[in-house]
Amino acid sequence: xxxxxxxxxxxxxxxxxxxxxxxxxxxxxxxxxxxxxxxxxxxxxxxxxxxxxxxxxxxxxxxxxx
Amino acid sequence: xxxxxxxxxxxxxxxxxxxxxxxxxxxxxxxxxxxxxxxxxxxxxxxxxxxxxxxxxxxxxxxxxxxxxxxxxxxxxxxxxxxxxxxxxxxxxxxxxxxxxxxxxxxxxxxxxxxxxxxxxxxxxxxxxxxxxxxxxxxxxxxxxxxxxxxxxxxxxxxxxxxxxxxxxxxxxxxxxxxxxxxxxxxxxxxxxxxxxxxxxxxxxxxxxxxxxxxxxxxxxxxxxxxxxxxxxxxxxxxxxxxxxxxxxxx
Ligand SMILES: Cc1ncc(C[n+]2csc(CCOP(=O)(O)OP(=O)(O)O)c2C)c(N)n1
Ligand code: SF4
Ligand code: SF4
Ligand code: SF4
Numbered sequence: 645x646x647x648x649x650x651x652x653x654x655x656x657x658x659x660x661x662x663x664x665x666x667x668x669x670x671x672x673x674x675x676x677x678x679x680x681x682x683x684x685x686x687x688x689x690x691x692x693x694x695x696x697x698x699x700x701x702x703x704x705x706x707x708x709x710x
Numbered sequence: 711x712x713x714x715x716x717x718x719x720x721x722x723x724x725x726x727x728x729x730x731x732x733x734x735x736x737x738x739x740x741x742x743x744x745x746x747x748x749x750x751x752x753x754x755x756x757x758x759x760x761x762x763x764x765x766x767x768x769x770x771x772x773x774x775x776x777x778x779x780x781x782x783x784x785x786x787x788x789x790x791x792x793x794x795x796x797x798x799x800x801x802x803x804x805x806x807x808x809x810x811x812x813x814x815x816x817x818x819x820x821x822x823x824x825x826x827x828x829x830x831x832x833x834x835x836x837x838x839x840x841x842x843x844x845x846x847x848x849x850x851x852x853x854x855x856x857x858x859x860x861x862x863x864x865x866x867x868x869x870x871x872x873x874x875x876x877x878x879x880x881x882x883x884x885x886x887x888x889x890x891x892x893x894x895x896x897x898x899x900x901x902x903x904x905x906x907x908x909x910x911x912x913x914x915x916x917x918x919x920x921x922x923x924x925x926x927x928x929x930x931x932x933x934x935x936x937x938x939x940x941x942x943x944x945x946x947x948x949x950x951x952x953x954x955x956x957x958x959x960x961x
Contacts, residue, residue, distance in 0.1 A: 654721075704734065
């Protein structure tokens with residue numbers, strides 16, 4: 645099944661992805677990246693590869709792979 | 711399903727846009743349309759002196775940085791001297807409908823063969839969130855702290871009402887408020903670029919876009935800006951295709 649891959653170095657913590665994920669696979673990681681943003685965490689188990697996060701992320705942090 | 715970022719984006723570079731800004735979503739959608747049509751080598755982006763200009767630093771395209779308000783007319787000039795290039799002007803609503811409104815109207819009247827992609831976030835984003843022609847009735851901005859009052863500030867500008875009867879190739883309004891709207895609006899971008907390839911003339915696509923910083927949701931983590939778009943922006947500015955002159959197989 646397709647899955648999202650998250651590059652959290654690019655994440656700015658806007659949570660647009662989490663607000664549209666149909667499976668609640670994206671949540672607050674509690675971590676801060678090297679740019680100082682509070683970033684999301686991806687639970688790959690829950691992910692169904694629908695692409696919603698890829699489409700909404702303003703910072704191009706996602707790709708969907710087979 | 712595979713979704714990979716288009717090669718014309720500098721994917722390892724961090725953009726200058728605020729968290730949650732619609733400009734990043736829209737720039738990626740443009741890159742997808744450019745890649746799908748195979749235009750990478752023949753594409754010129756014309757930016758404004760505003761938040762949209764930050765696209766120049768995270769894409770590989772040829773970019774013309776026009777003066778504020780002169781984005782659409784600079785794009786028309788570029789197209790006239792380089793008709794072999796596909797030219798897209800990407801001003802904000804402040805640029806296209808306030809200081810640059812006469813350029814927008816006269817380029818439409820001349821049916822210039824370009825795509826004007828107007829990013830409508832209902833404020834002057836770059837300069838600190840002042841009221842723009844698009845600010846909604848009642849919308850609080852830094853220059854209308856008690857809310858826009860149409861009796862005092864005038865009515866918002868609706869491009870569909872003004873350009874709706876013009877003899878142009880395409881007039882549409884999309885949005886990035888949801889994944890479904892992103893898909894639909896991406897098809898509108900592709901369709902408008904195809905029209906330019908076919909020489910059909912002036913296309914204006916307005917895209918409703920969030921500015922969380924100036925809408926008062928700078929640290930929003932609950933999709934409040936998207937709710938505002940769906941409940942306010944899209945109600946006042948309906949989405950759809952309003953002129954689609956010669957049609958197209960797409961969208
Ligand atoms: C001739 C001129 N007038 C005013 C400005 C100041 N200015 C820069 S950006 C801007 C407005 C930006 O709003 P908009 O065009 O809606 O784009 P956004 O930043 O919201 O994407 C203004 C007034 C300028 N740079 N040049
Ligand atoms: S949409 Fe992108 S930038 Fe925003 S929280 Fe999700 S991964 Fe981070
Ligand atoms: S691909 Fe779909 S299910 Fe997977 S994280 Fe992204 S939005 Fe959630
Ligand atoms: S001020 Fe608004 S439009 Fe400009 S980068 Fe920030 S969120 Fe985007």
